[in-house]
Amino acid sequence: MGDSEVVEKLRALVRIPTVSHTDESLIDPAPFEEFRRVLAEAFPLLHERLALHQVRDHSLLFRWEGSGEADPVVLMAHIDVVPIEESAPGQHPPFGAEIHDGAIWGRGTLDDKGSLVGICAAVERLLEQGFVPTRDVWLSFGAREEVSGADAAAAVEELRSRGVAPWFVLDEGGAVAHEAFPGVTSPLGVVGVSEKGTTTIELRAEGRGGHSSTPERGGPTARIARAVVRLEKRPFAPSLPEPTLELFTRIAPHAPLALRPLFANARRLQPLVKRALVLAGPEPAALVRTTMAVTMLSGSPAHNVIASSATAAVNLRILVGDTVASATEHVRKAIADDSIQLDLVDVNEPSPVSPTDDPAFELITSTITELFADAVPTPYVVMAATDSRYFTAICPRVYRFTPFRMTKAQRESIHSHDEHIGVEDFLHGVRWYTRLIERLPA
Numbered sequence: 107m108g109d110s111e112v113v114e115k116l117r118a119l120v121r122i123p124t125v126s127h128t129d130e131s132l133i134d135p136a137p138f139e140e141f142r143r144v145l146a147e148a149f150p151l152l153h154e155r156l157a158l159h160q161v162r163d164h165s166l167l168f169r170w171e172g173s174g175e176a177d178p179v180v181l182m183a184h185i186d187v188v189p190i191e192e193s194a195p196g197q198h199p200p201f202g203a204e205i206h207d208g209a210i211w212g213r214g215t216l217d218d219k220g221s222l223v224g225i226c227a228a229v230e231r232l233l234e235q236g237f238v239p240t241r242d243v244w245l246s247f248g249a250r251e252e253v254s255g256a257d258a259a260a261a262v263e264e265l266r267s268r269g270v271a272p273w274f275v276l277d278e279g280g281a282v283a284h285e286a287f288p289g290v291t292s293p294l295g296v297v298g299v300s301e302k303g304t305t306t307i308e309l310r311a312e313g314r315g316g317h318s319s320t321p322e323r324g325g326p327t328a329r330i331a332r333a334v335v336r337l338e339k340r341p342f343a344p345s346l347p348e349p350t351l352e353l354f355t356r357i358a359p360h361a362p363l364a365l366r367p368l369f370a371n372a373r374r375l376q377p378l379v380k381r382a383l384v385l386a387g388p389e390p391a392a393l394v395r396t397t398m399a400v401t402m403l404s405g406s407p408a409h410n411v412i413a414s415s416a417t418a419a420v421n422l423r424i425l426v427g428d429t430v431a432s433a434t435e436h437v438r439k440a441i442a443d444d445s446i447q448l449d450l451v452d453v454n455e456p457s458p459v460s461p462t463d464d465p466a467f468e469l470i471t472s473t474i475t476e477l478f479a480d481a482v483p484t485p486y487v488v489m490a491a492t493d494s495r496y497f498t499a500i501c502p503r504v505y506r507f508t509p510f511r512m513t514k515a516q517r518e519s520i521h522s523h524d525e526h527i528g529v530e531d532f533l534h535g536v537r538w539y540t541r542l543i544e545r546l547p548a
């Protein structure tokens with residue numbers, strides 16, 4: 107399968123609007139069915155030689171049988187994309203898959219059909235050569251990643267029921283990130299070894315309500331407002347998890363001269379590093395602490411009605427080291443108001459940290475070095491959530507990396523507009539997946 111053919115396969119799959127919605131009743135199944143059909147046509151050998159297990163309605167789990175008995179690996183990607191905002195500006199149509207300036211433009215090119223097609227093309231090419239992997243390779247392609255649907259958990263259950271205990275799992279998350287750190291000119295091959303836990307706490311204050319002509323002090327709305335202000339005044343204390351410390355150590359030699367000593371000695375200078383990152387802006391601050399954002403507020407339904415109940419949603423991104431319990435306790439203490447009820451909705455602990463002093467991590471990073479000689483491979487903590495967090499239940503080595511070069515603008519285009527992948531970058535990523543599979547030890 108030649109390069110231009112592989113590019114056409116990606117374009118064909120990007121054109122299919124496999125949009126997920128949190129309300130599953132809004133999901134149109136037709137594009138997912140079409141995706142499956144087009145994928146089967148695009149990669150005939152893969153579909154002929156690998157065993158396919160359908161997971162729930164639209165997620166796919168393939169097993170490629172290896173020559174040996176060693177623990178299998180799981181390569182992941184997802185089929186679905188986020189909806190298009192009608193008002194979003196866009197240079198190129200989101201499902202056009204048009205080629206301009208040496209790049210393929212469209213929703214899902216980076217997140218995450220590029221990976222999905224990259225993995226399939228690598229497998230197809232290896233099958234064409236009669237290659238057999240040294241151990242089983244599973245491909246897990248989820249159709250509800252963007253809405254944290256039950257598909258990934260179901261895929262994990264399927265593997266567990268078959269007694270599959272993977273050696274490692276590789277999903278999206280990191281990349282070959284250009285302009286990743288101010289002053290660091292080398293791209294970083296960032297491999298996610300943990301991800302923050304996403305949890306929401308709903309705050310609720312109740313009261314008498316009534317007519318707005320006879321207000322009472324300290325009603326539900328006032329107490330919720332006070333709670334929100336108190337939360338803003340009591341952010342979480344910063345901390346430097348081990349992967350972040352290792353990131354600083356690894357990038358120190360590539361940092362601007364003035365920052366080198368600080369990075370190289372990050373372990374010893376933790377208080378200073380933490381303070382510097384908190385002051386450097388919301389993104390660096392999110393690296394070193396659990397964050398909370400008040401997102402949904404509600405109170406009275408009418409101008410002349412005093413609310414009998416007011417609520418606020420606090421969306422937490424919990425850093426490894428904190429837990430749902432400790433973060434909830436922090437919120438409770440910061441609010442300091444027993445009349446406010448706290449309800450946990452959508453609970454996710456931060457993912458356990460995958461090892462970096464380990465042959466699986468070494469295989470991934472040395473393959474990065476082989477294909478991206480200019481990149482500095484390093485572990486880091488992923489800020490977003492991926493389907494791979496469910497796989498931590500059956501595997502201690504879950505890594506998050508897509509083998510594509512991405513500029514800052516490209517990373518910002520994910521879930522936004524004008525998402526695009528360089529044609530050469532995409533093809534190079536296919537070679538990375540190919541080499542990773544070829545290099546799997548017996």
Ligand SMILES: [Zn+2]
Nearest residue numbers: 184217218278
């Ligand atoms: Zn994604």
